[in-house]
Amino acid sequence: MAVDITTTIIGIFSIIGSVVASYLSYIIYKYNRLAKAWLAVTAAFVLIIFRRGLGFVTEFGFLPEARSTLKFIEGILLLVISVLYIWGFWSMKKNFEKFEVVEKRAKEKIELFIRSKRSKANYRK
Amino acid sequence: MMVVIKLYLIAPEKYFEGVMRVLKKEIKNTNTIFVTTNKPYGHLINTFKKHGIPHNKTFFIDCISKYVGEKIEQEPENCLFVEGPQNLTAIGIAINESVKHLPGKKTMFLDSLSTLLIYHDSNTLSKFSNFFINKMRVLDIDTIVLALESDINKEAIKLIQSLADEVKKYGG
Numbered sequence: 001m002a003v004d005i006t007t008t009i010i011g012i013f014s015i016i017g018s019v020v021a022s023y024l025s026y027i028i029y030k031y032n033r034l035a036k037a038w039l040a041v042t043a044a045f046v047l048i049i050f051r052r053g054l055g056f057v058t059e060f061g062f063l064p065e066a067r068s069t070l071k072f073i074e075g076i077l078l079l080v081i082s083v084l085y086i087w088g089f090w091s092m093k094k095n096f097e098k099f100e101v102v103e104k105r106a107k108e109k110i111e112l113f114i115r116s117k118r119s120k121a122n123y124r125k
Numbered sequence: 126m127m128v129v130i131k132l133y134l135i136a137p138e139k140y141f142e143g144v145m146r147v148l149k150k151e152i153k154n155t156n157t158i159f160v161t162t163n164k165p166y167g168h169l170i171n172t173f174k175k176h177g178i179p180h181n182k183t184f185f186i187d188c189i190s191k192y193v194g195e196k197i198e199q200e201p202e203n204c205l206f207v208e209g210p211q212n213l214t215a216i217g218i219a220i221n222e223s224v225k226h227l228p229g230k231k232t233m234f235l236d237s238l239s240t241l242l243i244y245h246d247s248n249t250l251s252k253f254s255n256f257f258i259n260k261m262r263v264l265d266i267d268t269i270v271l272a273l274e275s276d277i278n279k280e281a282i283k284l285i286q287s288l289a290d291e292v293k294k295y296g297g
Contacts, residue, residue: 098208102215105205106222112202113184114228120181 004060011056018049037091044084051077128265130258132289134274134282139296144236144271146295148178151269155230157183158223162210162240165190166201184227186219188212211244213253220257224264232267238281239273247280254281258288 022045029038051074057063058070131151135143161169166187173180185204190197192209200206207219224231235257241250254270261268274294276282286292 095214098212099215099218102205102207102218103222106219107226109200109202109205110184110223110226114226116202117181 007059008056011052011059015049015052018045018052021045022049035088035091035095037088039088040084040091041088044081044088047077047081047084051081128262128267129291130262130268130270130289131291131293132270132272132282132285134272134277134292134294136274136294136296140273143295145172145176145178147269147271148173148234149176151232151234152178152180152183153232155182155232156227157232157234158186158220158227159183159234159236160186160188160216160220161236162188163237165193165195166204166206167195184223186216186223188216209244210241213241213245213249217253217256221260224261224266232269233261235268235270237271237273238285239271239276242276242279242281250281251284254285255288258285 022042025038025042025045029042054070054074054077058067058074061067063070133143133147135147159169164172166185167190169185169187170180172178173183180203183203186207187204188207188210191206192211197206205219205223207215210216220233224233238250238254241253245253258268258270270285270289272282272285274296
């Protein structure tokens, strides 16, 4: 019974944690709107809440006759969560690469611009 | 000398004429960074030449050419092409890097806030504008922001009005 209470408390806290993580993930999206695909990460966090809920149901044997179905759904959820994570983080990686390119290109362009101005000024002299 | 942030509100029907007047008045003999979100670099250069506006000290950040799919075979040395007006972070990085590496006294032009409002909600653009204007102030860069007078009631424009040192109207 003591194990059950500890498991329940841990489970409840993990659900609360997932709700907070989903909320923060959405706030991050709203704050910078870096990529629509970031919402996939938010969706993954939301699915984690459901997955944890399902875990509760199977762990405590609320629906013993549906145990195998619930396990199957849990497996599918885990797969979808992984796909959403990959999609979201891949698009973020692409974004950060783009930013690095912009940063490098801006520096190179300014240097080129300064050199060209100098050579034009020297030519006039 | 104190840095000056100016907001020009231009009547939509006289926008082009207004921009040209502002440029003639405000482009001085200092390095200028011109951020364009509504006219491609090629078109701008021709317009500058046509109206006798000096551009030899102007560095352009073009946020529209790539977005509309213009083929840029040979990139000019005085222009940086950014993916599109929808990518505020990239625009911010481009501005930041340009002001950081361009030496001497500089003037910044942003043409225009109204175009950015097409791609972003007022809240997002307000945050960007707040960052942009204060960054320019800290870096001691005179800044001219252009916007349509018809957008005067939008939050981002109201915010810029409160942050700017001077608000001028043209053609209204």
